[in-house]
Amino acid sequence: MDIIFKTNNIPAQQQESIISFFDSNLYKLGLDLTSLEGITICENFFEDIIEFQTKHKKREIGATKTSNEAAIAKVLDYIDKSDSYKQVVFLSDFIAQGLFLEEEIAQRSFHFINHELVHVHDEYNKKCKIYSEKARQGIGDHVLDHILRVHADAVWSEYIAERLSSPTVTASHISSFMDHITQLIERVEENVKNEISQYRFHADIDKLFSIVQEECLLLLKISANLVGVIHGLSSISDGKNKVEAQIDELFVNTYLFQIWNKLKEELNNLIETYPNWNDVYQLDRLGKVVLSCWSFLGVLPEKSGEQMYINVPL
Numbered sequence: 001m002d003i004i005f006k007t008n009n010i011p012a013q014q015q016e017s018i019i020s021f022f023d024s025n026l027y028k029l030g031l032d033l034t035s036l037e038g039i040t041i042c043e044n045f046f047e048d049i050i051e052f053q054t055k056h057k058k059r060e061i062g063a064t065k066t067s068n069e070a071a072i073a074k075v076l077d078y079i080d081k082s083d084s085y086k087q088v089v090f091l092s093d094f095i096a097q098g099l100f101l102e103e104e105i106a107q108r109s110f111h112f113i114n115h116e117l118v119h120v121h122d123e124y125n126k127k128c129k130i131y132s133e134k135a136r137q138g139i140g141d142h143v144l145d146h147i148l149r150v151h152a153d154a155v156w157s158e159y160i161a162e163r164l165s166s167p168t169v170t171a172s173h174i175s176s177f178m179d180h181i182t183q184l185i186e187r188v189e190e191n192v193k194n195e196i197s198q199y200r201f202h203a204d205i206d207k208l209f210s211i212v213q214e215e216c217l218l219l220l221k222i223s224a225n226l227v228g229v230i231h232g233l234s235s236i237s238d239g240k241n242k243v244e245a246q247i248d249e250l251f252v253n254t255y256l257f258q259i260w261n262k263l264k265e266e267l268n269n270l271i272e273t274y275p276n277w278n279d280v281y282q283l284d285r286l287g288k289v290v291l292s293c294w295s296f297l298g299v300l301p302e303k304s305g306e307q308m309y310i311n312v313p314l
Ligand SMILES: [Zn+2]
Pocket: 115, 119, 157, 158, 161
């Protein structure tokens, strides 16, 4: 595995320490890192991501960057010259530097890296052992089923990333998730309401649906992170723990409460059978949770023959 430094912020000596830290810690995590080609530590995270995606002719360009959320780590994949599936973890340089700061920050930085490495493990399993290419691309499937599976897959990925990395999770990491979800629950409902009112004027259903998908996905991904933390911690400490009670409390009086409970149930069902899944079809029950999130917010896609009809009731 290569560690590449694309940063001027880390002196040579610290680079050595980072390399030896990775050498002695990454393979102890119990993850399948067969496809991990390397870790790139970046000063200009977004530029480096775009450069890689352009070089490997990726359809999706960029990483999450809004006024509220900005990615600081991401896993990208490609197929190498000998047709093997490879993955590279991109990390903002301050995460690698954080490994050598005070204990809480060091532990939290390691947890970020652990989370990304679980993505590597999970993507490898799915790509090479679970999903068929045809099903993953939705060839021959109804468009609504396909969209729901794509969303369910993204939600699942965030679940397993926190679930399997929970041995390194820190209290400050959990509390920042909790702050984030508290803001999101309110923000997403408000944004979707606004978009629906604007839709009554512009009547562009594709625009509305794409915004609703994006908003709900973020909400469900962070919720799935939290379910991952809860399930991970309870597998270590047994039974319903204090963290779970605190997190449940955040959802109990919101529109998300039913979805939250369903999410916990379906993600647990998925991990029980993982990686012995029936292709992408295993995600269909989780897809129903995604659909119910859209419905709760007032946007109801349904099948209409081969097409999809999106109902936005008054
Ligand atoms: Zn993630």
